[in-house]
Amino acid sequence: MSGILYGFIHCFKATQDAEAHNQAVLQSLPLTGALIIRPLFSVLPNSRGHCYYGHLMHFSSFMKDSYGFDECWLEQYEALLERLFWDSSEVLHTYCGERRTWGSKGTTELSRPTAMNICTRSRYPSYHDLQPIVDVDAAIIPRKT
Structure with a gap:
C-alpha cells in the first residue's frame, strides 16, 4: 500500500493576470515523464x-511505493513554486502522515505577477499519533432530516 500526496498552492491576488501567469506556468509542465506533471493540477478561479x-x-x-516525501519530488515541487505567483502552499502525505508548508513574501503588494521565491518552509510530524477531538464509536450516526 502506498500513500496519497495532495495539497494546494494559493495566490491571494484576485486579478486575471495573476491567474493567467499561473495557468501559463502549469501549462508548461510536461504531460508525462516527471513527478510534477500538468495533469496533476487543477485551478479554482477567484469566485x-x-x-x-x-x-x-x-x-x-497516488504513486507506487510512496511511503513518505521523496527528495526528487520535493525538488521538482519547489522548482515549480519558484516559477509561480503564489502566497502559500501545503502538502500532506497520507501514508506517513507528514505535512509540509511553504510561504512566499506575498503577492498582495506586487503590481504585476512574477515568479516568487520560497521564504518559509515548515515540516510537521505525522498526524497518526494525534488523538481524536471527539471519539466517535463505530455506530452509524443518523442524519438530520
Whole structure:
C-alpha cells in the first residue's frame, strides 16, 4: 500500500493576470515523464462560492511505493513554486502522515505577477499519533432530516 500526496498552492491576488501567469506556468509542465506533471493540477478561479480570496491550484497523486516525501519530488515541487505567483502552499502525505508548508513574501503588494521565491518552509510530524477531538464509536450516526 502506498500513500496519497495532495495539497494546494494559493495566490491571494484576485486579478486575471495573476491567474493567467499561473495557468501559463502549469501549462508548461510536461504531460508525462516527471513527478510534477500538468495533469496533476487543477485551478479554482477567484469566485465568492469557491475561492473567495484569489485563486487556488490543487493537486493529488497516488504513486507506487510512496511511503513518505521523496527528495526528487520535493525538488521538482519547489522548482515549480519558484516559477509561480503564489502566497502559500501545503502538502500532506497520507501514508506517513507528514505535512509540509511553504510561504512566499506575498503577492498582495506586487503590481504585476512574477515568479516568487520560497521564504518559509515548515515540516510537521505525522498526524497518526494525534488523538481524536471527539471519539466517535463505530455506530452509524443518523442524519438530520
